[in-house]
Amino acid sequence: MLKSFARAAAFLAYLAITLEMLFxxxxxxxxxxxxxxxxxxxxSSLRVIAWLPAFFLPHLxxxxxxxxxxxxxxxxxxxxxxxxxxxxYAKFRQRGVAQGGFYKRIRHPQYLFLGLAGLGLLIVxxxxxxxxxxxxxxxxxxxxxxxxxxxNRGTLWRGLPRANTANFHVFAR
Amino acid sequence: MFLPGEPGGRLVRRxxxxxRGHRARxxxxxxxxxxxxxxxxxxxxxxxxxLTTHLSLSDQRFAAVSFLSVNEGELRQxxxxxxxxxxxxxxxxxxxxxxLVQAMDGKPRVVHxxxxxxxxxxxxxxxxxxxxxxxxxxxxxxxRPAHEDPFSIRAxxxxxxxxxxxGQKTSRVIDLNQGSFLGxxxxxxx
Numbered sequence: 001m002l003k004s005f006a007r008a009a010a011f012l013a014y015l016a017i018t019l020e021m022l023f024x025x026x027x028x029x030x031x032x033x034x035x036x037x038x039x040x041x042x043x044s045s046l047r048v049i050a051w052l053p054a055f056f057l058p059h060l061x062x063x064x065x066x067x068x069x070x071x072x073x074x075x076x077x078x079x080x081x082x083x084x085x086x087x088x089y090a091k092f093r094q095r096g097v098a099q100g101g102f103y104k105r106i107r108h109p110q111y112l113f114l115g116l117a118g119l120g121l122l123i124v125x126x127x128x129x130x131x132x133x134x135x136x137x138x139x140x141x142x143x144x145x146x147x148x149x150x151x152n153r154g155t156l157w158r159g160l161p162r163a164n165t166a167n168f169h170v171f172a173r
Numbered sequence: 174m175f176l177p178g179e180p181g182g183r184l185v186r187r188x189x190x191x192x193r194g195h196r197a198r199x200x201x202x203x204x205x206x207x208x209x210x211x212x213x214x215x216x217x218x219x220x221x222x223x224l225t226t227h228l229s230l231s232d233q234r235f236a237a238v239s240f241l242s243v244n245e246g247e248l249r250q251x252x253x254x255x256x257x258x259x260x261x262x263x264x265x266x267x268x269x270x271x272x273l274v275q276a277m278d279g280k281p282r283v284v285h286x287x288x289x290x291x292x293x294x295x296x297x298x299x300x301x302x303x304x305x306x307x308x309x310x311x312x313x314x315x316x317r318p319a320h321e322d323p324f325s326i327r328a329x330x331x332x333x334x335x336x337x338x339x340g341q342k343t344s345r346v347i348d349l350n351q352g353s354f355l356g357x358x359x360x361x362x363x
Contacts, residue, residue: 044358047327050327051215054359058221059289059361060286127359128214135206
């Protein structure tokens with residue numbers, strides 16, 4: 001119970017940090033910042049972690065980097081939804097485990113594209129705190145999800161020759 | 174990592190295969206990758222900032238960063254002429270602290286800076302600025318004690334006014350309502 005609560009809280013915190021840039025350009029910015037502002041101001045007051053809310057790439061001085069980030073973000077999101085469509089299409093049509101398209105080469109294309117979108121977001125809004133958050137997300141939360149999904153997929157998925165599909169990072173098995 | 178054959182996994186097994194427990198290996202990998210990512214980010218920050226035109230006048234406690242294609246000398250001249258204007262002096266003298274000037278071209282850039290500093294999009298867009306021309310955003314230092322390098326990673330700024338330039342002269346100064354910066358306490362400097 002406590003573990004689930006901690007996991008949900010961590011997920012929400014990471015989500016809040018990750019989506020900061022999207023919230024700030026919407027009419028919800030004030031509501032968002034009312035709870036987000038202390039999260040940025042807190043580390044600023046502690047010398048050791050004052051670098052966390054700072055930026056590590058030019059955000060204003062050039063239009064090239066943010067454009068590149070925007071491209072990766074868009075590509076990642078499009079890939080994510082395409083692979084989700086492929087997966088759920090196979091599921092609803094009862095065609096078994098998705099093995100074609102993206103799934104022919106990559107074991108978890110949704111995670112891969114989500115990671116690509118995260119990289120894009122990081123280039124567009126390059127805060128250290130977002131880097132730490134995405135690192136945590138990519139290395140800890142994704143493999144946990146991957147293992148959970150593997151255990152839910154049954155014997156058919158586990159019996160597939162997985163040597164042909166690349167797992168996209170070393171933490172997942 | 175993205176290639177078939179799991180080259181990432183192989184590399185890890187080759188480098189860290191000597192660590193016996195799976196959990197211990199993951200912990201080492203986690204710490205190393207986090208340290209590596211943060212270290213690389215610090216290097217990127219230093220590198221990209223060195224490529225951005227900026228100056229720091231410690232005797233006058235003035236710092237400036239340019240998003241225009243100008244060199245340091247031109248930026249110095251621009252800042253000097255704006256700083257000399259009476260309207261600007263009246264606003265920055267009472268602060269008795271470091272002042273940051275961000276030089277940029279066009280209203281959309283200023284709107285961008287204001288949103289980044291915590292102003293809402295609507296408020297930023299309604300600022301009475303001309304669409305084109307060079308603008309200087311003056312910000313005051315918010316972190317205490319503020320005796321460090323103005324471009325230190327710990328420096329915190331908040332915009333106070335925008336000066337519109339006509340050549341080397343200040344044509345208009347627009348004050349910014351400090352109450353409208355309700356959000357982001359750490360705006361990007363460059």
